[in-house]
Amino acid sequence: MVTALAAPEQTDEPELLRFTTAGSVDDGKSTLIGRLLYDTKTAFEDQLAHVEDVSRRRGDERVNLALLTDGLRAEREQGITIDVAYRYFATPRRKFIIADTPGHIQYTRNMVTGASTASLAIVLVDARLGVVEQTRRHALIASLLKIPHLVFAVNKMDLVGWERARFTELAAQLEPLAARLDIPAITTIPISALTGANVVERSREMPWFTGPALLEHLETVHVDRIATELRFPVQWVIRPQSDEFHDYRGYAGQLAGGVVRTGDRVVVLPSGKPTRIARIEHSGRVVDAAAAPASITLHLADDLDVGRGDLICRPDEQPVASQDFDAMVCWMSERPLVPNGRYALKHTTRWTRAVATEISYRLDINSGEQHGGASELRANDLARIRIRTHAPIFGDPYNRNRLTGSFALVDETTHATVAAGMLLG
Amino acid sequence: MHILRELVAERERPCLLFSGGKDSIVLLRLAEMAFRPARFPFPLVHIDTGHNFPETIEYRDRTIARLGERLIVGSVQASIDQGRASEETGPRASRNRLQTVTLLDTIAKHEFDAAIGGARRDEEKARAKERIFSHRDELGQWEPKQQRPELWALYNARLKKGEHLRVFPLSNWTELDVWQYIAREDIDLPALYFAHEREVFERDRMLYAANPFMQLLPREQVRREVVRFRTIGDMSCTGAVRSNARTLDDVIAEVAAARITERGATRADDRFTEAAMEDRKREGYF
Secondary structure, X not given: OOOOOEOOOHHHOOOEEEEEEEOOOOOOHHHHHHHHHHHOOOOOHHHHHHHHHHHHHXXXXXXXXXXXXXXXHHHHHHOOOOOOEEEEEEOOOOEEEEEEEOOXXXXXXXXXXXXXXXXXXXXXXXXXXXXXXXXXXXXXXXXXXXXXXXXXXXXXXXXXXXOHHHHHHHHHHHHHHHHHOOOOEEEEEEOEOOOOEOOOEOOOOOOXXXXXXXXXXXXXXXXXXXXXXXXXXXXXXXXXXXXXXXXXXXXXXXOOEOEEEOOOEEEEEOOOEEEEEEEEEEXXXXXXXXXXXXXXXXXXXXXXXXXXXXXXXXXXXXXXXXXEEEEEEEEOOOOXXXXXXXXXXXXXXXXXXXXXXXXXXXXXXXXXXXXXXXXXXXXXXXXXXXXXXXXXXXXXXXXXXXXXXXXXXXXXXXXXXXXXXXXXX | OHHHHHHHHHOOOEEEXXXXXXXXXXXXXXXHHHHXXXXXXXXXXXXXXXXXXXXXXXXXXXXXXXXXXXXEEEEHHHHHHOOOOOOOOXXXXXXXXXXXXXXXXHHHHOOOOEEEOOOOHHHOHHHOXXXXXXXXXXXXXXXXXXXXXXEOXXXXXXXXXXXXXXXXXXXXXXXXHHHHHHHHOOOOOOHHHOOEEEXXXXXXXXXXXXXXOOOOOOOOOOEEEEEEEOOOOOOOOEEEEEOOOOOHHHHHHHHHHOOOOHHHHHEHHHXXXXXXXXXXXXXXXX
8 A cells, every 4th residue: 555645734734834033123024024914915805995095094105004003902003013923925836824912011022922833034224224133133042942054134215315334334244243143044034014115026226136026035945844863752642432442552642853754763752752653544544655734643552651741752763861051042931940940841742840950150142152151041031940850851952953952941830931942962 | 732731731620611703613613633532521511692593503402412512602692681781772772882790790600710712813803912821810801911921832720719711712814825725524513604595684894694683774775685694793783795605615715815804894893993903802701
């Protein structure tokens, strides 16, 4: 029997690109998104009619495309974006999800949230102002979260007379910043979100720029899934209590890395017991193989005691099992982290209790400098900390696998998510 | 599937809200994918306004019978009879807003700590910032500023006593995604979604099905037209669109070319004020 490799889940089809945008209050981020929605004909007539109407009432000179995206009432009243918002558009070549994050208050927390699932980041640079503190901050967060692609969109080129010299100067300014980032692919594109130049169509005003327009770049950028070791965190055990399926025992979950095939030799952690993959089910069908990020059900050749939170992997590719590890965290709570603070920790499908034993240093997100001797962490702080967990974690360094290398800390009293964490190698 | 399984693994008493609309029909298929051959680890809940299309109820009962799952019906009529909700009056009366009372009562009665719904972020601006795991306080209210950050695929389903979650597995799907999935999986839908001839009347530039729950205003006339529905809610607030799309492929072509949002085209309930959806969400609506 020949069966194809199981397709990834519907929302993760390969032609999907998730990207994040970040910018400060006036650099035209909302206008850029409005422009992408408008020019790709994603914005619908009723939405446009509404925006035109509001623009007219407010006495704006032209249709304010930013109004397409400012969702909540408080935001419209204040003219700013408060929280991460998700937008959707599609072209014949790809589907896109934008995580639109604000540049001002709570910026780090929101950027980290948006960046955690993104494959590309757009950082807006105002052509008049050049590299400012926020440019560095946004780029460093993208780098820290290991987003593989970054675009510096040099916006408001219309306000600097579409000048090639100004763009060259800015590109030179961005170079030392780019050199410090751990991002393999960085692109710089001159645009005007207001007029639409180089957003969807190549600009006639800037014939000297020979690269692709922004959308063309988004459509063609290579979103490769880095081949990683097999990682299957068991999410749910399917055991029908029925006569027909009396002996059925399936381990359901989403592949967090690699490819699994029927017959593969595997081990189950933490027990370390070896077995083989007897059968793979995907979307109700039996398949020979499946690749991340498919949601599948595995059947094992041996009758082992396997439960939620266990990890299935290859015997020669086991992750590090540890109760003490170093991590970069972004603190997200108004209640500060203090040394020896206790939290619930979620890593893949496993919860355990954790103590933050030490704050190694705080990272200044504007300069990239490390500051030792911090006694606490406050909302939006980034820091390297040392953590001890009650049960061992089967983790990979974040730069190898973003799913098995990440975790969240949760306050045990309020149950609020208080930190995003990334395991260090 | 990942989202559904995370929820059932971490909450004791979830339920799935089934409206008979296409989004909740897709949810049922995802639940089959996630949990079969076992039974669903949650019951289905239908909030029946009493103003549903008969086709919706017929579809609901047929589907429940096929799946062999448990259905709980929360009745808006019962809420009204018990004095928990009072009916709007006049030609524009709708029970849409009353659903919230019945929904919250049903959740309380069965002590559900999480409810799965089919809402998508592309439907409406106030939904764009909704979380996949959306946290509600003891009164069922949504506070946009108190939502938890959602990092990677790590969902936090922990709650204090009395709080509950609304969970939206289709958050990142668009209307077109839903239709393409329905086509790919060959999912049976209520006939309302396909072009058919029916008696309609026009109001506020929308077409409504002639029905016993709406009174005609002066100068409104019932006529026969070929229409279909892009969304299915109450007869009193769901508008039809003129369409000849009789098959799934026709519908997909129509949706791909559509220039008006589905809610803008067919939902009277969102039209009242600019922030109508945001207000209803704060009150506990989906």
